Amino acid sequence: xxxxxxxxxxxxxxxxxxxxxxxxxxxxxxxxxxxxxxxxxxxxxxxxxxxxxxxxxxxxxxxxxxxxxxxxxxxxxxxxxxxxxxxxxxxxxxxxxxxxxxxxxxxxxxxxxxxxxxxxxxxxxxxxxxxxxxxxxxxxxxxxxxxxxxxxxxxxxxxxxxxxxxxxxxxxxxxxxxxxxxxxxxxxxxxxxxxxxxxxxxxxxxxxxxxxxxxxxxxxxxxxxxxxxxxxxxxxxxxxxxxxxxxxxxxxxxxxxxxxxxxxxxxxxxxxxxxxxxxxxxxxxxxxxxxxxxxxxxxxxxxxxxxxxxxxxxxxxxxxxxxxxxxxxxxxxxxxxxxxxxxxxxxxxxxxxxxxxxxxxxxxxxxxxxxxxxxxxxxxxxxxxxxxxxxxxxxxxxxxxxxxxxxxxxxxxxxxxxxxxxxxxxxxxxxxxxxxxxxxxxxxxxxxxxxxxxxxxxxxxxxxxxxxxxxxxxxxxxxxxxxxxxxxxxxxxxxxxxxxxxxxxxxxxxxxxxxxxxxxxxxxxxx
Amino acid sequence: xxxxxxxxxxxxxxxxxxxxxxxxxxxxxxxxxxxxxxxxxxxxxxxxxxxxxxxxxxxxxxxxxxxxxxxxxxxxxxxxxxxxxxxxxxxxxxxxxxxxxxxxxxxxxxxxxxxxxxxxxxxxxxxxxxxxxxxxxxxxxxxxxxxxxxxxxxxxxxxxxxxxxxxxxxxxxxxxxxxxxxxxxxxxxxxxxxxxxxxxxxxxxxxxxxxxxxxxxxxxxxxxxxxxxxxxxxxxxxxxxxxxxxxxxxxxxxxxxxxxxxxxxxxxxxxxxxxxxxxxxxxxxxxxxxxxxxxxxxxxxxxxxxxxxxxxxxxxxxxxxxxxxxxxxxxxxxxxxxxxxxxxxxxxxxxxxxxxxx
Numbered sequence: 001x002x003x004x005x006x007x008x009x010x011x012x013x014x015x016x017x018x019x020x021x022x023x024x025x026x027x028x029x030x031x032x033x034x035x036x037x038x039x040x041x042x043x044x045x046x047x048x049x050x051x052x053x054x055x056x057x058x059x060x061x062x063x064x065x066x067x068x069x070x071x072x073x074x075x076x077x078x079x080x081x082x083x084x085x086x087x088x089x090x091x092x093x094x095x096x097x098x099x100x101x102x103x104x105x106x107x108x109x110x111x112x113x114x115x116x117x118x119x120x121x122x123x124x125x126x127x128x129x130x131x132x133x134x135x136x137x138x139x140x141x142x143x144x145x146x147x148x149x150x151x152x153x154x155x156x157x158x159x160x161x162x163x164x165x166x167x168x169x170x171x172x173x174x175x176x177x178x179x180x181x182x183x184x185x186x187x188x189x190x191x192x193x194x195x196x197x198x199x200x201x202x203x204x205x206x207x208x209x210x211x212x213x214x215x216x217x218x219x220x221x222x223x224x225x226x227x228x229x230x231x232x233x234x235x236x237x238x239x240x241x242x243x244x245x246x247x248x249x250x251x252x253x254x255x256x257x258x259x260x261x262x263x264x265x266x267x268x269x270x271x272x273x274x275x276x277x278x279x280x281x282x283x284x285x286x287x288x289x290x291x292x293x294x295x296x297x298x299x300x301x302x303x304x305x306x307x308x309x310x311x312x313x314x315x316x317x318x319x320x321x322x323x324x325x326x327x328x329x330x331x332x333x334x335x336x337x338x339x340x341x342x343x344x345x346x347x348x349x350x351x352x353x354x355x356x357x358x359x360x361x362x363x364x365x366x367x368x369x370x371x372x373x374x375x376x377x378x379x380x381x382x383x384x385x386x387x388x389x390x391x392x393x394x395x396x397x398x399x400x401x402x403x404x405x406x407x408x409x410x411x412x413x414x415x416x417x418x419x420x421x422x423x424x425x426x427x428x429x430x431x432x433x434x435x436x437x438x439x440x441x442x443x444x445x446x447x448x449x450x451x452x453x454x455x456x457x458x459x460x461x462x463x464x465x466x467x468x469x470x471x472x473x474x475x476x477x478x479x480x481x482x483x484x485x486x487x488x489x490x491x492x493x494x495x496x497x498x499x500x501x502x503x504x505x506x507x508x509x510x511x512x513x514x515x516x517x518x519x520x521x522x523x524x525x526x527x
Numbered sequence: 528x529x530x531x532x533x534x535x536x537x538x539x540x541x542x543x544x545x546x547x548x549x550x551x552x553x554x555x556x557x558x559x560x561x562x563x564x565x566x567x568x569x570x571x572x573x574x575x576x577x578x579x580x581x582x583x584x585x586x587x588x589x590x591x592x593x594x595x596x597x598x599x600x601x602x603x604x605x606x607x608x609x610x611x612x613x614x615x616x617x618x619x620x621x622x623x624x625x626x627x628x629x630x631x632x633x634x635x636x637x638x639x640x641x642x643x644x645x646x647x648x649x650x651x652x653x654x655x656x657x658x659x660x661x662x663x664x665x666x667x668x669x670x671x672x673x674x675x676x677x678x679x680x681x682x683x684x685x686x687x688x689x690x691x692x693x694x695x696x697x698x699x700x701x702x703x704x705x706x707x708x709x710x711x712x713x714x715x716x717x718x719x720x721x722x723x724x725x726x727x728x729x730x731x732x733x734x735x736x737x738x739x740x741x742x743x744x745x746x747x748x749x750x751x752x753x754x755x756x757x758x759x760x761x762x763x764x765x766x767x768x769x770x771x772x773x774x775x776x777x778x779x780x781x782x783x784x785x786x787x788x789x790x791x792x793x794x795x796x797x798x799x800x801x802x803x804x805x806x807x808x809x810x811x812x813x814x815x816x817x818x819x820x821x822x823x824x825x826x827x828x829x830x831x832x833x834x835x836x837x838x839x840x841x842x843x844x845x846x847x848x849x850x851x852x853x854x855x856x857x858x859x860x861x862x863x864x865x866x867x868x869x870x871x872x873x874x875x876x877x878x879x880x881x882x883x884x885x
Contacts, residue, residue, distance in 0.1 A: 370765045381774070385774055
């Protein structure tokens with residue numbers, strides 16, 4: 001058995017005096033991928049950053065850290081600069097912000113080369129080009145002089161990978177490298193990482209919250225929960241015979257079940273030739289106005305009471321724009337009819353008076369609640385406006401009742417949003433919407449910012465509410481597992497166009513359009 | 528205090544705590560408040576009339592009521608000059624009077640001076656007199672009050688106009704924003720000082736005239752800040768959620784967007800305030816400000832410049848302005864830091880750094 005590439009023993013990390021990682025021990029060999037899996041707040045990213053000393057100054061790190069023969073805990077700042085980016089490569093989660101927008105791609109990769117290998121001028125340029133070829137970017141010669149904003153998310157992540165492997169590191173730390181990317185791009189990036197790992201015989205520390213992904217791309221897996229290791233072992237062993245209760249819960253967290261069958265009824269919401277387009281700015285004073293950008297092509301659909309229409313698509317496909325058009329939050333063309341009222345012909349006050357009939361739950365549970373208002377005010381705000389005849393006692397009663405309905409205790413009404421977890425906040429957002437007794441609820445990726453176990457709970461809650469109140473949902477998600485558990489019918493969107501629609505299970509099991517097929521293949525749905 | 532802290536949101540409580548932790552700002556706030564409250568009672572502290580008096584067994588309140596001299600057996604049916612030696616003699620013989628600590632108001636000419644004015648400080652005039660024989664300390668107390676009151680009203684007015692204009696531009700955006708921005712740009716191009724000087728040539732500018740003219744321009748600085756905050760905040764998800772809920776724009780602006788702009792606005796207030804005091808002083812110094820005789824710090828500074836042989840005038844004006852503005856700047860600094868989340872973190876990170884190195 002050779003010396004392991006990375007050996008961590010008894011690593012403890014604390015912020016100020018709050019411990020966040022307890023007694024983490026692990027080893028990583030060259031040519032191997034070790035995945036650290038856990039939900040948000042489990043300490044996985046902090047551990048990775050702690051290993052290479054990238055934590056803010058109020059963190060205390062204790063424990064042994066060995067990279068080959070180097071004792072990482074004794075390094076000075078200069079020595080660290082020599083290790084980071086040279087022997088250890090790091091890939092961050094957010095490709096949109098991890099590249100400097102003010103420097104060209106070639107210069108940013110070249111910087112790593114210049115610092116650690118002293119390469120300059122043509123030599124550096126040749127090497128950069130070779131690196132871009134290695135990460136399989138098209139037209140590397142041109143891309144060297146491109147600005148980061150000219151690249152897509154997947155391309156930026158490839159540039160990031162090129163920077164990380166520029167100096168042939170022996171250890172590559174990838175912190176959720178694909179979380180911000182679309183599923184189809186995810187697969188390509190992971191395949192690339194695997195290939196590079198084999199080619200350079202690197203050890204890879206792969207941090208992820210997505211068990212599905214880890215199962216196919218890691219050799220060994222380390223499950224973390226609240227800063228402690230729950231379980232560590234080869235992938236198949238952990239998946240087949242999980243030892244700890246937490247791992248078992250995590251494995252069982254895939255959303256499951258199906259929504260209740262719907263009764264025949266006339267449609268509640270009808271959209272006819274609904275389309276959204278945005279004007280493009282003129283390029284010059286005397287130039288002609290360029291044609292408008294069509295975000296959503298003319299689309300027809302309808303939803304009956306108690307039905308969920310799932311909208312599936314990758315980022316930029318126009319899902320959210322479509323939802324905003326239904327909510328009348330963006331200007332759109334075409335007709336939207338809710339019940340007997342033509343929403344698209346209403347505006348101003350008349351529209352506002354109708355808004356309690358169609359409500360929306362937003363994607364980000366952290367941004368969608370005003371941080372300055374207690375939960376009671378957040379939930380009751382719309383109620384007081386739309387039902388001004390209610391007195392204080394009735395309002396309180398309605399709020400308590402609604403909070404109870406979404407599974408929150410009454411006591412939380414006096415607290416502020418920051419005291420709640422993501423899942424609880426999303427429940428508050430749902431309470432805020434359903435207290436107005438809407439007929440239609442538009443849910444824009446309500447689960448995507450949540451952990452798997454919490455997702456499952458929310459999906460169950462939404463299905464219960466639907467069954468009880470005969471709510472119609474317009475449910476937007478990129479996550480096919482969640483869609484399968486929620487939707488009666490689905491609509492697949494690509495570049496603002498509906499490429500396929502039909503009953504949910506039919507589309508998922510026998511997709512007709514080529515794009516739907518790739519999407520479903522990439523999602524690796526559990527049977 | 529417990530009920531007070533439970534009333535505020537946690538963010539506000541953290542900011543209050545951060546402000547309290549800043550000793551310089553806290554002390555400055557106390558000092559400034561004390562000075563302002565003190566100067567609010569200027570009539571009780573420096574005045575040329577007794578506060579209460581008894582004359583022939585009868586009570587008089589000269590502070591509030593004007594009595595003719597004939598009441599005190601004088602010859603003229605005019606308002607009593609209580610500093611007149613004859614009247615003082617009468618009061619001494621027929622009763623008593625409770626005088627303010629400084630027996631001169633801001634425009635009282637001391638007729639019983641033994642030395643030519645401007646007279647240096649002595650026990651009679653603690654900060655000396657100016658070149659017309661008026662008590663400098665009395666003028667400083669009244670001048671301080673006038674400056675702060677002027678700045679307070681001006682700041683409040685600019686705040687209302689600036690927040691409304693900036694808020695409407697930022698929240699609605701588009702054409703309203705475009706037109707509003709151009710109008711404010713043109714408006715801010717007008718030369719304020721020249722307008723005031725022109726105005727001074729055909730009206731006698733008083734307190735409210737000056738306030739009105741300066742109010743026309745002082746809100747401009749706030750617009751950009753508030754507009755930027757509103758522009759940012761109108762795309763926040765909870766603002767969009769409020770729109771989706773069907774709330775009217777004015778409610779959304781007031782309840783959801785304005786609190787976001789409050790931090791930037793509050794941080795700006797102390798600078799508006801000091802700016803207002805500075806402008807008023809400058810105008811008075813140049814002679815285009817308050818009418819002659821009004822207690823103004825700028826006029827005192829001008830006298831100091833004209834009477835270099837009487838350094839107490841210049842030094843007093845300078846010290847008053849320097850102390851007042853420094854206190855305000857310290858308070859402003861404390862406010863800014865209290866509202867800046869990064870600053871709080873940095874201060875907490877300080878000690879932790881040491882433990883890591885140890």
